[in-house]
Amino acid sequence: MKTELTGRVALVTGGTSGIGAAICRQLADSGARVATNYRNEDKARQWLSEVRAQGYDFQTYGVDVRDFEGCGQMVAAIEKDLGPIDIVVNNAGITMDVTFRKMAREQWDTVLGINLDGLFNVTRQVIGGMIDRGFGRIINISSINAQKGQIGQANYTTTKAGMHGFTMSLAQEVARKGITVNTVSPGYIATEMVMAVPENIRNQIIAQVPVGRLGEAQEVAYLVDFLVSDKACFITGANLAMNGGQHMM
Numbered sequence: 001m002k003t004e005l006t007g008r009v010a011l012v013t014g015g016t017s018g019i020g021a022a023i024c025r026q027l028a029d030s031g032a033r034v035a036t037n038y039r040n041e042d043k044a045r046q047w048l049s050e051v052r053a054q055g056y057d058f059q060t061y062g063v064d065v066r067d068f069e070g071c072g073q074m075v076a077a078i079e080k081d082l083g084p085i086d087i088v089v090n091n092a093g094i095t096m097d098v099t100f101r102k103m104a105r106e107q108w109d110t111v112l113g114i115n116l117d118g119l120f121n122v123t124r125q126v127i128g129g130m131i132d133r134g135f136g137r138i139i140n141i142s143s144i145n146a147q148k149g150q151i152g153q154a155n156y157t158t159t160k161a162g163m164h165g166f167t168m169s170l171a172q173e174v175a176r177k178g179i180t181v182n183t184v185s186p187g188y189i190a191t192e193m194v195m196a197v198p199e200n201i202r203n204q205i206i207a208q209v210p211v212g213r214l215g216e217a218q219e220v221a222y223l224v225d226f227l228v229s230d231k232a233c234f235i236t237g238a239n240l241a242m243n244g245g246q247h248m249m
């Protein structure tokens with residue numbers, strides 16, 4: 001059966017858990033062939049066996065997004081295994097929460113390296129092909145905390161706010177080439193990352209969400225699925241919030 005993304009090839013970084021995993025499944029449900037990268041081989045293997053049992057088949061590559069050459073090799077391998085990449089979801093990201101006075105240089109460098117250098121490394125390796133082919137969809141997964149700040153996240157919010165600057169500049173550069181570039185800014189979603197926040201603090205955060213609950217990864221995946229479809233061709237350079245009303249702009 002032909003569906004919205006039939007024939008499309010998608011790379012979702014950091015797809016083996018959380019929001020990325022939901023996006024992988026959703027894009028596959030819409031007909032795309034989906035690839036992802038991983039850093040932790042055991043975790044990736046476990047995830048693959050779970051999703052295979054549900055009928056999914058994803059291509060996985062053991063590449064750290066901090067490695068520019070490695071990202072280039074991954075893109076070449078995906079193009080050989082699945083075909084030219086039409087869709088990139090820059091989702092790979094980590095937190096290392098600590099108040100700034102205590103923040104070590106390594107906690108700054110690691111978060112910037114994965115969340116922001118990774119954005120450059122992956123996107124830079126695919127953009128030429130997208131321009132040459134006249135089609136592309138790039139989605140950058142940011143955060144509510146890029147818009148409002150958060151205690152303990154000076155490193156993370158720097159990267160997540162930076163992502164949208166990147167989105168707006170690149171969107172303008174490639175708008176006439178059939179490529180859209182957008183940011184999605186989820187609020188607190190029920191993933192491992194959010195469940196790692198101490199329970200008392202998490203409960204205080206949930207109390208600030210007008211909808212009254214954490215979001216679901218699948219809810220973010222539905223938005224990404226729309227943005228990468230042909231229907232969304234006039235949306236570019238946007239920053240779409242999905243946070244249950246916790247922060248309204």
Ligand code: CAA
Pocket residue numbers: 095097098099102142143144145150151152153156186187188189193194197198201
């Ligand atoms: N509100 C007000 N004051 C706070 C505070 C808070 N939430 N957290 C810490 N402080 C204050 C402390 O009271 C302390 O002040 P005093 O010295 O005057 O007593 C000062 O800041 C220093 O605190 P500590 O460094 O000792 O902080 P801590 O060890 O207690 O923990 C923290 C700090 C690790 C940041 C902890 O508050 C925390 O985990 N917060 C949650 C951060 C968060 O929301 N992360 C989101 C992760 S999920 C995600 O990122 C996904 C997404 O995009 C939404």
